[in-house]
Amino acid sequence: MYGKISSLWISLLMSLILFCGEIHVRAYLGINWGRMATQKFVPSMVVDLLLQNGIPELRLFQPSFNVLDAFAETNIGLGITLQENFLRNIVEQKQMDDYIHERVKVYTDQGVKFRYVYVGNEPFTKSLYMKKQFNGTIRYLKMARDALDKFNLPDVKATTPHFTDILTNVSKPSEGDFREDIKGKMLEFLDCINRTGAPLFIHIFPIYSVNLYGFDVDFAFFDNKSKFKVVDGKNTYTNLFAFIYDTLVSALAKAGYGDMEIVVGQIGWPTDGYASASEKNAERFYRGLLQYIAKKEGTPLRPNRDIDMYLLGLTDENMVVTDYGPYQRHWGIYKHDGVPKYKIDFTLQDRDIKPSVAKGTVRMPNRxxxxxxxxxxxxxxxxxxxxxxxxxxxxxxxxxxxxxxxxxxxxxxxxxxxxxxxxxxxxxxxxxxxxxxxxTNNPSTPDCDFPIEILTAEVVNSGSGLTKKY
Structure with missing residues (x-):
């Protein structure tokens, strides 16, 4: 009798949780983990950091088998990226099916909680699109969706992240629209993800955008201390994030997708490589950003809404390309040795704390x-x-x-x-x-650190001929 009553209460409780979940799902804060670095955190170390710091979501750029193994039964939401060097080798559906089976289906059965498959990355960015280097995004997106459906994975969404340069260079958010040279492709892309209920992922780099638009750099911060602002009809913008976000909202509305879900796939502030890139400014930026999303105020064109986002990023990557500037190698919240650079509270409680130090790194000798x-x-x-x-x-x-x-x-x-x-x-x-x-004498200066790297046994690969360049 006791067992029957307990089962009944558990069933009722689960039903209530599911019912409530259909009404409102809390916004989440995730983080990107790119591993284009000579010294890398091992996967188990990253899992520990995410759990200790209360970070529920992670985007992976190189989904190697040993990395996926570490996320089994962790309840951390995972997104994996199908990079261009892999997609170029896809000729037929079976190849995509095999990849989704070995990287998603098999690990789903082992308890890995996948949320997204990112098909490519910023394919319409001017530097790539103008060179016609890669133009198969929508085809591969459909192939990925077909493969996910084949393995009965409807909750794993397939989408493609985009950079803010898909938008025209406008002076007011209400003028927002997609670039003329990609408008046809964007409309086809939006139709594709709209049919499957996938969100649009946008990458926002405030340090880049304020320079591009010629705005006061303080406009990039949420505690904007300058007098710079953008007045757009009845709406006033005092920070760049809301300005960019609503420019995208306007572009989507003009394309016929005014209610499409937007997820900020990357946003952050670098700590070196540029005049305004510093640990002090990164801490200031993140504090303002996390306070902003915790208040759930949304933006003038989408007020009172949660905004899901992934911070950029977990660690620095000293091997990434620097097309937009040297600061691209300095997005990390953590140093290579696992020590956080500044204070940030991933739980959105605005606590004045530094995140947990990574356990298990081995610093090389002081030479x-x-x-x-x-x-x-x-x-x-x-x-x-x-x-x-x-x-x-x-x-x-x-x-x-x-x-x-x-x-x-x-x-x-x-x-x-x-x-x-x-x-x-x-x-x-x-x-x-x-x-x-x-x-053995440290040659560092008060401002310039001559780093000592860490030992690493981690190799960025995928264990597959098709993706050996990962």
Whole structure:
């Protein structure tokens, strides 16, 4: 009798939870984890960080088997990216079916909670679209959806993230529209995801947009301390996020999809590589952003709404391309050694805390490869080795106004030499450069850190011939 009563109450409780869930689903805050770095967190370490910091959602760019293994039975919502180098090899539906089976279906059965399959990434970005490098997004999107349906995975949504340059360069949100050269493709794309109930993912990089639009940089922050604002009819915009978001809302309305769900797939503030990129500004930006979404005020064109978003990102990536600027390698909230750079409360409670430190990283010995600074070296040959070291490592901290922009010639050469040495796991062969020498004395300056990397056994791959470039 007791068992029957308990079962009845459990059934009623579950029904109530499901009923309430249909009425309102709380907005979520996720994070991106890209692994284009020489030293990477191991997957189990990332799972621990997400659980300790209360981060319920993660977007993966390289869905390797060992990474997916770590997320079984964690209840962390996962999105995986089908990157261009993989999609280019897809000729027939069976290839997509096989991939979705091995990367999604198999792991779903093992308790991995998939939410999204991202088909490509920013395919209509001007730099790519103008070169006609990749133009099969909608076809692959349909193939991915067909594969998910074949394996009875209706709750896993297939969509494609876009960069804000799909929008025309407008001065007011009400003028928002899609670029003329991609408008036909965007309409076809919107129809495709609308039919399947998938949201539109948009990437917003405020540090880039304020420069593009010629706005005061303070407009990028939610506690805008400048007098700069944008008045658009009865609506006034005091921060860039609402401005961009409503520009997209206007574009969607003009396309006939005024109620389409929008998810912010990437948003953040870098900590180096640019004049305004700093840990102080990143902390300021995130505090304002998280306060903003916690209040659930929405935007002037979509008031009183939750806004789902994924922060960019978990760690720095010292191997990503820098098409838009050196700061692209410095989005990380965490340093490579697992120490958070600044205070941020992922739970949206606005606590004045730093997130948990990653457990399990092993810092390499305190050794630096530096330039001895002797004047008898051939300067042309030194410059040649300096350029070589930067090309093979990461000198993005030399960006205009960045932390290491002020270094002397000798110090810049030392920094470049050391980055090559560290990114090569302190391999002595990487320090065979003109005038290079090893030292145990930290050559860092008050503003410029000469990093020591961490040991790593993690390799970014997928275990599959089709995706070996992941």
């Amino acid at each position: 630096w490869c530096v330039f001895d600074g002797k004047t008898d070296h051939n300067e042309t040959l030194v410059l040649k080795d300096y350029d070589f070291a930067c090309a093979k490592s990461d000198c993005s901290a030399f960006g205009a106004g960045a932390t290491c922009d002020h270094l002397s010639f000798t110090e810049k050469v030392s920094y470049a030499y050391n980055m090559l040495y560290q990114m090569g796991n302190q391999d002595m062969k990487k320090c065979k450069l003109l005038g290079a020498t090893l030292t």
